[in-house]
Amino acid sequence: MDRVTTAPGGVRASARVLARGDGRGGTALPVLEGEGPLALRRTRGSGAEARVMLVGAMSGPLGGDHFTVDVQARSGARLRVGSAAATLALPGQDKAGARYDVRLTVDDGAELCWLPEQLISAGGSDLRLTTSVDLAAGARLLLREEQVLGRAGEEPGRLTSRLTVRIDGRCVLDQELGCGPGAPGGWDGPAGLAGHRAVGQVVVVRPEFADRPPAGCVYEEGAAVMPLAGPAALVSAVAPDGLRLRRLLDGALVSLD
Amino acid sequence: MSRAALLVLADGRFPAGGHAHSGGAEAAVRAGRITDAASLEAFCRGRLHTSGVVAACVAAAAALGVDPGELDRAADARTPSPALRVAARRLGRQLTRAARATWPSPELDAVAALFPKGAHQPVVLGLAARAAGLTALDAAYCSLYEGVSGPATAVVRLLGLDPFDATGVLARLADEVDRAAREAVETAERVVTDGAGVLPARSAPLLEIGAEAHAAWPVRLFAS
Amino acid sequence: MHLDHHHEAPAAVSADARRPDGTRRALRIGLGGPVGSGKTATVAALCRALREELSLAVVTNDIYTREDAEFLLREAVLPPERITAVETGACPHTAIRDDISANLEAVEDLEDEVGPLDLVLVESGGDNLTATFSKGLVDAQVFVIDVAGGDDIPRKGGPGVATADLLIVNKTDLAPYVGSDLARMAADAKAVRGELPVVLQSLRSEDGVREVADWVRERIAAWTA
Incomplete structure (x- = not known):
């Protein structure tokens, strides 16, 4: 816990993972550093893949907290990062908002699966999440983000989530979702979420999409597979709750295989 | 500069193809999410503050002379739905034609040459405003207003909604359009110095998903 | 018309007789008329009669969008890449007269993609009298009415x-059954x-x-003369 610094009104914490091919067909993790709420564990992988779990040692982020996660997959790495539980955004002691910044970098010949459990925006919380992904032209990515607005029967907190994906320096996806009290008007209306309380996205980047773009499709009304302007596809879904959201995302993803 | 040029560009009868697009309203009506004036208003408000604001910032930046290619790439990244990218480029191409005939300009010729199948409509709208001698604020207003008037007009046709009610919706959104237009110009000025990365990226999930569903219908009244 | 201008410029702005590469574009004929008068059937019959001698394409404008195009496909009068459906937002008359941009794009795309073409038939959705x-869209227009719509229409x-x-x-075969007087029409x-x-x-x-x-x-002879 020595590197956890308490900012005025909140906790600053960071986690870093660096993965690279070990030259024997496996994946080495020369850097695996987490702290406090962002503790990391290496778990049993399969084949060439290394697996890492984010295991939150305390709840959060709370108002005023600032978390940073930095994951780099270097050439030859196959890395899968998950989380042991949902992340719960909670109100803090003071009125300050919380920040959670995720930065993912994937080099040529590397693959990253970023599959955390859902983010729950509890009533009264205020979180700004940014996920920024930089991929080399020959990198592969599977990224899932799920947001659940409010715990059962609860009004959601304020959540702003921005997801940016660059491939070979070119931005192919830049999306921001704002919801909860104080969000830009109409966020829960017929154009936004229309009362749905779970919203999620999956980004799939594969170099072979450059020559063979994936087909788009609509899956059960609430989800769509959308080829992006680059070798990538986005699955976007809304659902009444987190369970049904996961089912929609998983179901729609099948069309890409 | 002529203020009347703003009326020409903002006129719903300006022949640039907008009449055939519902801005997602046809899909929302079919899904039962727009049923009356109140739900139309909520739809328009959501559109205004998401894709509407993004488009207005792009239009204002183009009107300030930011590189159309850079803005077009930024618009692509902010439009994950391929159906909406196609619609935006079709409308951009139609607007290019109308604007070149109305306000001939080397910049419009250049964008037509660079994007033979159309640049994103807000990029062209900004260049059209420039060619007409209008300001970035004018471009933002045009973009924001057509972003809400399109769905309102479409819902009159789709639901038989009382046209007076639909016009009332637009009037009630006027203050929000004013604020959004001013903010769009502030953002566009930052784009001039800091690049297209500072453009907003606000998204409306059901606009994107609904557009994909709509594009797959075998029969529909509106192109998007 | 503007025979020698905009040669290096992309895409014509309106009904220029020359395409950007300087070649003469296809003749465009519009077919309009009330719902059910037989516009699509006439287009289909024209395609069958002319497809051996002319390079043809069709643009349909229908308030039910793809239905007319699908009729033409079902009748197999032209290969599908030669038929384009334009959505009109429930306003077919707007799309052929007041705001012709979508139709112009459709005819130009057909020339680019399946051209060179001699003739493009632009069919309006069923509308009123x-x-x-617009003269900016077509070079000549045909209006189709039918005897069953009432012999007082002319x-x-x-x-x-x-x-x-x-x-x-x-x-005209229906005239005896609906009591229409052909001579009077x-x-x-x-x-x-x-x-x-009048035909x-x-x-x-x-x-x-x-x-x-x-x-x-x-x-066509007059256009290419």
Whole structure:
């Protein structure tokens, strides 16, 4: 816990993972550093893949907290990062908002699966999440983000989530979702979420999409597979709750295989 | 500069193809999410503050002379739905034609040459405003207003909604359009110095998903 | 027209007779008329009559969008890449007269993708008697009415009936069953149209579209002269 610094009104914490091919067909993790709420564990992988779990040692982020996660997959790495539980955004002691910044970098010949459990925006919380992904032209990515607005029967907190994906320096996806009290008007209306309380996205980047773009499709009304302007596809879904959201995302993803 | 040029560009009868697009309203009506004036208003408000604001910032930046290619790439990244990218480029191409005939300009010729199948409509709208001698604020207003008037007009046709009610919706959104237009110009000025990365990226999930569903219908009244 | 301008510029702005590469574009003929008068059937018959001698394409404008295109596909009168459907937002007359941009794009794309073309037929969605095509979109227009719609339509006139380059009175085979007086329709049409031609046709008869096809051939000859 020595590197956890308490900012005025909140906790600053960071986690870093660096993965690279070990030259024997496996994946080495020369850097695996987490702290406090962002503790990391290496778990049993399969084949060439290394697996890492984010295991939150305390709840959060709370108002005023600032978390940073930095994951780099270097050439030859196959890395899968998950989380042991949902992340719960909670109100803090003071009125300050919380920040959670995720930065993912994937080099040529590397693959990253970023599959955390859902983010729950509890009533009264205020979180700004940014996920920024930089991929080399020959990198592969599977990224899932799920947001659940409010715990059962609860009004959601304020959540702003921005997801940016660059491939070979070119931005192919830049999306921001704002919801909860104080969000830009109409966020829960017929154009936004229309009362749905779970919203999620999956980004799939594969170099072979450059020559063979994936087909788009609509899956059960609430989800769509959308080829992006680059070798990538986005699955976007809304659902009444987190369970049904996961089912929609998983179901729609099948069309890409 | 002529203020009347703003009326020409903002006129719903300006022949640039907008009449055939519902801005997602046809899909929302079919899904039962727009049923009356109140739900139309909520739809328009959501559109205004998401894709509407993004488009207005792009239009204002183009009107300030930011590189159309850079803005077009930024618009692509902010439009994950391929159906909406196609619609935006079709409308951009139609607007290019109308604007070149109305306000001939080397910049419009250049964008037509660079994007033979159309640049994103807000990029062209900004260049059209420039060619007409209008300001970035004018471009933002045009973009924001057509972003809400399109769905309102479409819902009159789709639901038989009382046209007076639909016009009332637009009037009630006027203050929000004013604020959004001013903010769009502030953002566009930052784009001039800091690049297209500072453009907003606000998204409306059901606009994107609904557009994909709509594009797959075998029969529909509106192109998007 | 503007034979030598905008050669290096992309995409014509309006109805220029030359394409950006300097070649002459296809002749464009519009077909309009009330719902159910037989516009699509006439287009289908024209395609069958002319497809051996001309390079043809069709743009449909229909308030039910793809239905007319699908009819043409079902009838197999043209390969699918030669038929484009334009959505009109429930306003077909707007798309052929007031805001022709989507139709212009459709005809230009057809020339780019399946060209060179001799003839593009632009079919309006079924509309009312006042709907006419813009001269910025088509070089000539045909108005199609039918005997079952009432034999007083030619007398009532209206822009379509009075000013179209060709008026077709369709479904003459039905006249005895609906009590329409063909002679009176022809006389009334002559009264409002003066020298402009009128064709009475039944597509049920052998070679029923021949007269209209001949009129199109004359137009093509004049266009390419």
